Amino acid sequence: MGDLVLSNARLLDGRGGTLERATVHVSAGRVAEVLPGTAAKKGGPGLEVVDLSGGTLMPALVDAHVHLSSYPTLPPPLRGEEPRTPALRYFELANFARDLVSMGVLTVRDVGSEGDHALHLRQAVRHGLCPGPRILTCARIVSATSPGCRIFGTMYRPADGPYEVRKAAREQLAAGADFVKVMATGARSVVLETPETAQLTRGEVRAVVDEAHRLGHRVAAHAEGLEGSRVAIEEGVDTIEHGLSLHREPALLEKMAENDQTLVPTLSTFHDVSEDHPEKYPCALVEQAHRQREEAYNTLVAARTAGVRIAMGFDSYPLGQNARELIRMVDGGLAPMEGIVAATSGSAAALGLQGVGVVEPGAAADLLVLDGDPLSEPAILLDASRIRLVFQGGAAVGAAPPPR
Ligand SMILES: [Zn+2]
Numbered sequence: 126m127g128d129l130v131l132s133n134a135r136l137l138d139g140r141g142g143t144l145e146r147a148t149v150h151v152s153a154g155r156v157a158e159v160l161p162g163t164a165a166k167k168g169g170p171g172l173e174v175v176d177l178s179g180g181t182l183m184p185a186l187v188d189a190h191v192h193l194s195s196y197p198t199l200p201p202p203l204r205g206e207e208p209r210t211p212a213l214r215y216f217e218l219a220n221f222a223r224d225l226v227s228m229g230v231l232t233v234r235d236v237g238s239e240g241d242h243a244l245h246l247r248q249a250v251r252h253g254l255c256p257g258p259r260i261l262t263c264a265r266i267v268s269a270t271s272p273g274c275r276i277f278g279t280m281y282r283p284a285d286g287p288y289e290v291r292k293a294a295r296e297q298l299a300a301g302a303d304f305v306k307v308m309a310t311g312a313r314s315v316v317l318e319t320p321e322t323a324q325l326t327r328g329e330v331r332a333v334v335d336e337a338h339r340l341g342h343r344v345a346a347h348a349e350g351l352e353g354s355r356v357a358i359e360e361g362v363d364t365i366e367h368g369l370s371l372h373r374e375p376a377l378l379e380k381m382a383e384n385d386q387t388l389v390p391t392l393s394t395f396h397d398v399s400e401d402h403p404e405k406y407p408c409a410l411v412e413q414a415h416r417q418r419e420e421a422y423n424t425l426v427a428a429r430t431a432g433v434r435i436a437m438g439f440d441s442y443p444l445g446q447n448a449r450e451l452i453r454m455v456d457g458g459l460a461p462m463e464g465i466v467a468a469t470s471g472s473a474a475a476l477g478l479q480g481v482g483v484v485e486p487g488a489a490a491d492l493l494v495l496d497g498d499p500l501s502e503p504a505i506l507l508d509a510s511r512i513r514l515v516f517q518g519g520a521a522v523g524a525a526p527p528p529r
Pocket of ligand 1: 190191192236440
């Protein structure tokens with residue numbers, strides 16, 4: 126791959142900085158140089174110069190909370206139809222991966238998929254068998270034996286007691302997990318569970334954190350109610366998923382800021398249950414989601430006030446429309462720039478990734494070029510016709526290749 130010069134763009138660097146006119150030099154898949162002004166260089170053999178005038182250049186999006194295999198794409202089979210092979214799932218996964226790339230979502234953290242689907246998709250993408258984002262996965266979610274285990278089946282690895290949860294964490298890392306996810310509380314999507322109480326004990330959460338951190342991996346905690354969130358924060362998990370109750374106790378948010386822990390508010394998932402797809406859930410869960418949605422927005426604002434790092438986690442579908450979460454965070458009170466920082470460098474930091482979600486020398490050249498200004502019009506991130514170019518490791522993907 127030759128070198129690439131992206132010239133004449135307005136640059137958002139992913140950390141909150143803006144350059145009104147910038148030139149970005151890409152070499153060997155990485156950002157080599159960021160210069161103010163317009164490129165003086167001319168194209169030639171081994172050097173491609175692309176004029177991005179009128180466009181905004183920014184880091185590709187990073188989603189800190191997706192479920193790659195949780196969503197169907199086909200309508201349910203009709204009676205008498207040919208039975209569907211389970212292998213169709215792999216084609217659906219490949220489609221999801223392609224959809225993410227085409228909308229500029231080039232890094233995702235999968236926080237729970239059926240069986241080993243996310244691990245399989247990660248390999249397929251790495252071997253170039255289908256276009257797809259950089260995938261980090263937890264393999265299976267470590268959970269206490271709970272009603273959710275009956276509903277989520279192979280997405281969970283039930284484990285009880287500090288020894289067993291430690292073993293469960295080791296199993297996930299042995300299977301190739303990038304990080305460990307635990308259920309600190311029950312789930313809002315399970316009638317038989319209350320999300321309010323802590324589900325794993327403090328000793329169990331401590332064992333997982335100790336095991337993962339000792340081996341150099343991070344821990345994500347599903348945490349809805351306050352008590353489970355408290356245990357997860359105090360025991361040192363790296364990211365709090367949902368965390369909607371935290372506005373009730375600002376001291377915990379202050380502790381998160383001090384400890385460099387990240388909140389992934391997942392506002393969209395509460396919209397899913399309360400208003401987008403209420404027909405799919407029992408009434409009690411829909412009512413609960415209305416209350417939780419309000420709490421999640423309150424926590425977003427409280428977390429921002431406390432200086433907690435915020436990451437973007439869509440936790441919803443269709444995959445590719447992940448920036449809906451960014452827009453909801455802006456609707457909920459973040460400035461558009463704060464939303465973009467959350468969806469780029471904030472999420473990358475939550476994942477423990479260096480050189481991702483930023484446009485600076487040494488960073489991966491995962492870049493988005495938008496027609497227009499996402500600060501005044503964040504919704505252009507959802508409009509395929511406004512996504513002019515997507516570069517993955519410096520190569521144009523998911524959009525028309527740059528003019529030569
Ligand atoms: Zn989720």
